[in-house]
Amino acid sequence: MTQWVYTFGDGSAEGRAEMRNLLGGKGANLAEMSSLGLPVPPGFTITTELCTEYYKNNRTYPADLAAQKQAAIAFIEKIIGAKFGDPANPLLVSVRSGARASMPGMMDTVLNLGLNDETVEGLATLSDNPRFAYDSYRRFIQMYSDVVLEVDHYHFEELLELAKEDKGVQLDTDLDGDDLKKLVGQFKAKVEEELGRPFPQDVHEQLDGAIGAVFNSWMNDRAITYRKMYDIPESWGTAVNVQAMVFGNMGADCATGVAFTRDPSTGEHSFYGEYLVNAQGEDVVAGIRTPQQITIVGKEKQNSDLPAMEEVMPEVYQQLVDIYQKLEKHYRDMQDIEFTVQNNKLWMLQTRNGKRTAAAALKIAVDMVAEGLITKEEALQRIEPESLDQLLHPTLDPKSEKKVIAKGLPASPGAASGQVVFSSDEAEEMAKHGQDVILVRIETSPEDIHGMHAAKGILTARGGMTSHAAVVARGMGRCCVSGAGGIQIDYKAECFTAGGKTYRKGEVITLNGSTGEVMEGRISTIQPKLSGDFGQLMQWADAVRSLRVRTNAETRLDAKTAREFGAEGIGLCRTEHMFFDPTRITAMREMIVAEDKEGREKAIIKLLPFQREDFTGIFEIMDGLPVTIRLLDPPLHEFLPHTEEDMLAVAKGANISVEKVKARASALHEQNPMLGHRGCRLGITYPELYAMQARAIFEAAVAVQQSGKKVLPEIMIPLVMFKEELVRLKQLVIEQAEAVFAETGMTVEYLVGTMIELPRAALRAGEIAEEAEFFSFGTNDLTQTTLGISRDDAGAFLTHYQDLGIIEKDPFATLDQDGVGELVEIAVERGRKTRSDLKLGICGEHGGNPASIHFCHQVGLDYVSCSPYRVPIARLTAAQAALKNKAALKAAA
């Protein structure tokens, strides 16, 4: 018999924290807390396995579930001393989802389950609070109808509004027990009207309905979108947690709150949280009421007028402090906790590793090493490499003028400028067209996920630091200002007012998520200063990793930036971009239109000083580090003149007619330039071109070496398919080197190698390595040819492929390990067999992609090369890959 149900409560549990795959994160942690002796309302978790079973069997349950569920309810009843459905002494439960990975707000929850027309009376008597009982009942009907019965919540909101109007009051709290009892009647009638059947009174039917709704919510659109965004497999499924209700809304000695054991925004080591007195369930995170601070320090920091929990409930607060410290030590990570205080008794409802900004993650990890809580290796594994991107990007220039129009909470750091937009759909649409947008909402809900993802920043009028907007924005690395009470949003008119001025859709504002400031217009930005923590972590990473990290750079600026970020050389210096400069393009074009070798040579010689200068600059900056220079690669027609004026200039320079220029341009047109006359094919047909480039490299290298710097040029021949191509072009390079060395009397060490970017080259790597001193995998082209997809044309179908699930990830972003990866492995193996010291690297876009970097480490490349801003990401990923490998080896041994 499969165990589908795991109980917890009263100081013990059937589950453990390690069982999150089976019990979901929430369930596993509830079990763990219970075992730790913390005050957890008793309950049980229905496993993720059941979810899988449920979907496999066309949304039905296995036969043996009912008995297990029944036994688990009896377990709760015994601890609580109440009975599920008992009119006199009813047990109420909450039903919550809980997947392996946290998916905040994506799936459904039902509270106060177990109430019906009879038990509500029992609850009224027991609590001696009929208003509380009927408020709980009407909330339950509203929530259950929405989630389980699919009766839209606006029906109930309307009835609630009418009730308040009838009574002439403004707030829900102005309604008394009788009002609410009447409202319950109206709610039930509405349900019956909508469904044609009454609201279920059988508490077991209620429970089954809620469990089913949670499972079903695994496949709702929000959940699917979220999973896609965070790469969560559908097959994981969700667990369901059924737990005895505790109430934070039974009076002034009740409260509910969420807290982080450290600051999730900065990582600062201080207890940080928010709570609401006399409130239930999701009131805090939903952002409906602006919450109070838990600590006095927090209250002061936020200039809040509302009293802190530390002041209001000092004993409970102290208990909470003890618990959070215990939890952080136990889990050895920053925790995000949820609690409820019922009549001054503290109950823990959740603990989990807290989401945090990249800066916070960095600080927490480094601090915890200092505190002796975790090792350096663990610290390295705690940081999501991609998240470093947030730290490396520009912040607002403090010197620039700015007009602050509103201030909110610094919910997620960073800076962003963009056009104001008020709906998530529109945000997504505009972003698709390349526009920067700021999503402005009164508050956000899980339905806004796609808009938040598309936006550069999020601004909300309501909600705290733990509101939906804040939590999600931090997770995504989006800048966010939440709870900016000073702005009035009018969705209908598509504008908001702040400081007496109206900002319409499309107008540009700027957010500073690190200060909470909202500013008019676009503000200029500056490069970020990286913290000492960053340097510390990178140092640890460098000590651990074996994979070197180079950069793709062809300008002095890029080379300098990359070197500052720790690049250990240039893995790809493209030479074609150098030709697009207006002072050079004409000579390049003259070369292309020339009709014979002589004409080409005449034009090419004009380019030599430019190229030499380019290389000189780069060699100087990269002093002591290797620089891989790729000889001209793209099809010649890319350089062709398009305008009449350009054509005239070329005709004049080359001393031929405009007609000839046009004819040549037309002759160079290709059906499939990606598979055409490019790469080393140019070097074979126009050897004088590659000869000029080689000469420029060696002249520059000698000059820089003469100035006392160390130059390590690696000359790379692109698009080789046959060894013989490399034989000829290597010879050509060597001839230039020897000529320059003879002329200058100085020699420079250098290598000649090739890009492996065609399937044939990968397969014939064994013989190509007879000539090549290094291989650099050009995985952009290799992906294009292996999959038969041109990047330029993939748009027409690749997104569709992802939507249909035919491919999981864009193969141009994440290396297709099964296909392209096998060719890389083959080339590595065959190349090294021929030449054991063959230097191996990767210079496609994949060189900066963490999943692909893991692969590069695994197959034994020497280095990856990526864009300058991705160098730190690659360094950290390389360290993680090394650690993962070490762990795997250890596990295998």
Added chain:
Amino acid sequence: MTQWVYTFGDGSAEGRAEMRNLLGGKGANLAEMSSLGLPVPPGFTITTELCTEYYKNNRTYPADLAAQKQAAIAFIEKIIGAKFGDPANPLLVSVRSGARASMPGMMDTVLNLGLNDETVEGLATLSDNPRFAYDSYRRFIQMYSDVVLEVDHYHFEELLELAKEDKGVQLDTDLDGDDLKKLVGQFKAKVEEELGRPFPQDVHEQLDGAIGAVFNSWMNDRAITYRKMYDIPESWGTAVNVQAMVFGNMGADCATGVAFTRDPSTGEHSFYGEYLVNAQGEDVVAGIRTPQQITIVGKEKQNSDLPAMEEVMPEVYQQLVDIYQKLEKHYRDMQDIEFTVQNNKLWMLQTRNGKRTAAAALKIAVDMVAEGLITKEEALQRIEPESLDQLLHPTLDPKSEKKVIAKGLPASPGAASGQVVFSSDEAEEMAKHGQDVILVRIETSPEDIHGMHAAKGILTARGGMTSHAAVVARGMGRCCVSGAGGIQIDYKAECFTAGGKTYRKGEVITLNGSTGEVMEGRISTIQPKLSGDFGQLMQWADAVRSLRVRTNAETRLDAKTAREFGAEGIGLCRTEHMFFDPTRITAMREMIVAEDKEGREKAIIKLLPFQREDFTGIFEIMDGLPVTIRLLDPPLHEFLPHTEEDMLAVAKGANISVEKVKARASALHEQNPMLGHRGCRLGITYPELYAMQARAIFEAAVAVQQSGKKVLPEIMIPLVMFKEELVRLKQLVIEQAEAVFAETGMTVEYLVGTMIELPRAALRAGEIAEEAEFFSFGTNDLTQTTLGISRDDAGAFLTHYQDLGIIEKDPFATLDQDGVGELVEIAVERGRKTRSDLKLGICGEHGGNPASIHFCHQVGLDYVSCSPYRVPIARLTAAQAALKNKAALKAAA
């Protein structure tokens, strides 16, 4: 010590026929004939190894050659009873090239070597014929100067013409001994004038010069061109044969001739040859004098007035007949022999397997099996599969009107029409531009090889059936009419006159190489009737081969032709060509420009009846044989309207604006369509399109099956890169099948499979085979992606690559076995591992290429598919591959 020199003569020899790699074809056969006791002038062969050594050592000889050569000369001297350079009794020798493969006329020959001012007198005395002696001497000077000393032959021809003018005579033979002696003096003076040194008198110096010239001629342009044309490796080198001279020009009891043991044009079993009385060396093959027939039968056939050798020299003739029969039995193949009669004594100068037309090869092979001379397997291996192409192509329609303007010899069969052109360079140039040309020459020489290759047919005014033009044209499979004496050619005016009419360059004529007729204008052609021999050979091939042969066909006509040629199914029925018909293209275009699924479905449904009709026709013809139908493959934009008129038609049909049509056309434009939105990507994004095609296939299949025929459709999904694509599209096909079967109440057996045409598909063949019931290797696309070369754009560099020797053969014609081939092997292995009965075929152009077919057999494919006219070629190649494999297995065992 390496043996560089092998002697032969006087009934024995150091070499054997099997040693052709070392001794060259001529040398090996001279040795063999000598060992057989046939009358061969004694001589020796310098090995091909020496040639290799000569080139390796910068055109110098090894030290130990001289002594070996000296000994070999002594060997000849002893047999002949004369001394090399002896003024009284001089030995004269010929020096001839002789490579492993016959390269007629490509390299140089020197005759009468050993003559000088002293020995010529000895020869005059011994022969009692001063005219003969001086004629031999002047020929020797002329030939040696041209070949060895590089003094142009026109110098000597001018002097000869002057001598005849001075004496007032027309023919060479009108010059007497004194005239010739005087001429010799003038020749020598001319040489000295040109070179600044006298003509060499030292016979050993003469011999060394001639040997060097032969080796050097291995690298002359003609030889290089010829090797390239016939795939002869440069590394083979040539041997040199030095042989005692025998003279066919010593008087009326002397003659020289060439003969074939069977008719090289038709294969008829009759002795066939030509000779000239009182002629030397190359006079017969050079085509300068129109020769006489050897047999009476031959003479009658050609309506010749000149007496046959059978009449003139009956005894020698009988001796020749005995020898040729002996040789044919010994070599078990048709022989091409050369002989000289000196004073009624017969000398054999050469035997080799004779070149022949494809028809002759076929007849000879089949006849020889019947005669018990060779086995069926040998017969199969005797035929060059590519040569069958000649038999399958059209001949002149006998019913069409024709105006015969001249008649020559039926030198090489077949029919050809084309524009008249008078130079080989021009022929090549015009052919490059896609024009059909007929090369018209007074006579051809080895310098004309490239023009003959480029021309559709060759017409010469002079020369017999064994002239250069005839031999070479037969080898190439070009139609040729030689010796058409009735035409007068004026190279300068670029015209020829025949039947009183002048035909200028560019005018069209037609040749019938099987009758010798030359006709005005273009004559219509008909399909050839294949002989019984052809059927016999194909039957033997079918019994031997294991590789099946299918065809690529999408029309009824092609399907029918292919079936007649023995195709065992259709391996590739492209469905896109069917859409280009004017009655259909508009509906196709409406589909493409449609903005939604509904619009697409509306347009597509119009195409259904057309497609059904297409498939019905093909299924009917292919009754009982499998038909692989590939669903739509090319990028949609290929179907787009280009003209304003077409756009209007589409706009009207689809009921949208012309602007929208234009916008859609522009949106569909792709940078690299070969790597774009095509193949099954269309099926994924527009499933309704593939659904329509599948429905049309099943509706047609059911209809044809209902008519009592057997239908075996195999539905092929193109350009699959991920298994999941196939999963979805297979499902779509199955749904259509089941719908049609349910509607009609009849089921049809069918398969669903895929093309393997992307490297990724080859690598992931293991998982793709979980879905695919067959693989068909689309080696065109696989070559494009594996090598990163688009066929459309390869022209800009691929020829250059071949010229430089970077690649040997066009990879789109001959499969790149190292690269593309490895992917095929991987896919075969992985596919079969998953599904042991996976059907495997190839449907790229390579399916009809013999070298590639051998590869397909080796890797274990089930079938190849090729164009209809190549089906017999593939059948024969498949048989040869099976035999080769069997031989290899036997050799290994």
